[in-house]
Amino acid sequence: MTYVICEPCIDVKDQSCVEACPVDCIHPYENDPDFADHRQLYIDPDVCIECGACEPVCPVSAIRQDSDVPVEWRRFIQINADYFKR
Ligand code: SF4
Numbered sequence: 368m369t370y371v372i373c374e375p376c377i378d379v380k381d382q383s384c385v386e387a388c389p390v391d392c393i394h395p396y397e398n399d400p401d402f403a404d405h406r407q408l409y410i411d412p413d414v415c416i417e418c419g420a421c422e423p424v425c426p427v428s429a430i431r432q433d434s435d436v437p438v439e440w441r442r443f444i445q446i447n448a449d450y451f452k453r
């Protein structure tokens with residue numbers, strides 16, 4: 368179980384969720400070298416403690432618990448996980 372960042376984050380990337388996360392599992396950070404290479408941010412499913420702090424601070428409602436991700440966004444569960452497998 369984890370939280371997942373879905374399609375609305377694309378080209379928004381305002382980092383509000385990064386500041387809210389107590390375990391720093393949302394990447395890339397704004398000062399990371401690959402920040403510009405990605406159109407959205409991702410949550411590390413192996414580190415996320417499911418506290419839910421990120422969900423209400425997202426201005427575009429991009430963040431959902433994995434069990435609550437709508438069908439049209441289900442692919443983002445894998446997209447988030449893949450970022451951390453590199
Ligand atoms: S649910 Fe909590 S731990 Fe998981 S990404 Fe959001 S703020 Fe971080």
Ligand code: SF4
Nearest residue numbers: 376380381382384425
């Ligand atoms: S708060 Fe929402 S839009 Fe902003 S970076 Fe996080 S997921 Fe993306």
